[in-house]
Amino acid sequence: MSQRVAVVTGAARGIGAAIAVRLAADGLAVAVLDLEESACATTVGRITDAGGRALAVGADVSDAAAVNAAVERVASELGPPVVLVNNAGVIRDNLLFKMTDDDWETVMAVHLRGAFLMSRACQKYMVEQRWGRIVNISSTSALGNRGQANYSTAKAGLQGLAKTLAIELGPFGVTANAVAPGFIETDMTKALSQQQTDALMAQIPLGRLGRPEDIAHAVAYLASPQAGYVTGVELHVNGGMYMN
Numbered sequence: 310m311s312q313r314v315a316v317v318t319g320a321a322r323g324i325g326a327a328i329a330v331r332l333a334a335d336g337l338a339v340a341v342l343d344l345e346e347s348a349c350a351t352t353v354g355r356i357t358d359a360g361g362r363a364l365a366v367g368a369d370v371s372d373a374a375a376v377n378a379a380v381e382r383v384a385s386e387l388g389p390p391v392v393l394v395n396n397a398g399v400i401r402d403n404l405l406f407k408m409t410d411d412d413w414e415t416v417m418a419v420h421l422r423g424a425f426l427m428s429r430a431c432q433k434y435m436v437e438q439r440w441g442r443i444v445n446i447s448s449t450s451a452l453g454n455r456g457q458a459n460y461s462t463a464k465a466g467l468q469g470l471a472k473t474l475a476i477e478l479g480p481f482g483v484t485a486n487a488v489a490p491g492f493i494e495t496d497m498t499k500a501l502s503q504q505q506t507d508a509l510m511a512q513i514p515l516g517r518l519g520r521p522e523d524i525a526h527a528v529a530y531l532a533s534p535q536a537g538y539v540t541g542v543e544l545h546v547n548g549g550m551y552m553n
């Protein structure tokens with residue numbers, strides 16, 4: 310196979326950006342996908358400055374037409390996407406009695422419909438190539454987390470999706486796994502108060518918050534040829550912090 314092509318969703322910043330940069334360092338051409346194409350420029354620049362190949366792609370992962378067009382564009386401009394990292398995500402935290410319909414629908418749409426649409430669009434190329442890797446970014450919150458009924462449900466769903474894709478696509482040489490980050494320092498977690506951060510820190514045996522690169526290394530392994538016999542698993546990358 311010529312240079313492998315990866316698509317990383319939500320890769321304009323945070324964990325997705327770190328994953329895109331790491332996969333490029335491993336020799337893959339990377340489609341950096343996020344809501345706005347212009348927002349992907351920084352990640353693309355980091356990759357191309359280091360001598361890699363990258364393409365900025367604007368698409369809302371919860372929009373089927375946008376997803377199909379984006380994946381077709383990746384295939385024609387970079388090559389058939391054989392690695393997919395479903396990383397795009399949002400939070401709309403609230404205790405159940407205050408959670409609005411929109412809080413619920415938005416989180417389900419981005420995490421679950423997004424991963425479903427992206428996986429369906431990319432699997433065609435993976436099956437054709439008889440080789441593929443799908444990695445869903447789940448969360449420790451899949452184990453249950455106060456104030457996150459929507460997010461916990463979506464993140465547990467991403468684990469179920471990975472297990473089912475592992476069964477359906479395994480015969481075609483495609484693996485599907487989930488990585489479940491703990492508390493990682495990004496824009497998503499910036500909103501936490503010092504008190505909340507201190508409380509979390511007390512639960513982390515390794516004594517530090519996670520970095521986006523901690524997640525990127527785990528994803529890089531699952532996306533590699535060497536992980537070809539690993540499928541349907543959840544890899545927890547959380548410093549030892551398991552909720553519950």
Ligand code: NAD
Pocket residue numbers: 318319320321322323324325342343344368369370371395396397398399419423446447448449489490491492493494495496497498
């Ligand atoms: P972030 O908010 O910094 O980045 C998320 C990215 O996703 C943004 O660039 C955003 O524009 C993009 N995005 C949102 N909706 C989108 C859509 N509909 N279509 C395309 N792109 C969209 O978040 P992060 O902390 O880097 O999180 C990345 C992933 O890791 C998310 O799935 C998140 O749930 C998960 N996660 C994060 C943590 C953490 O502690 N930060 C922990 C566990 C899991």
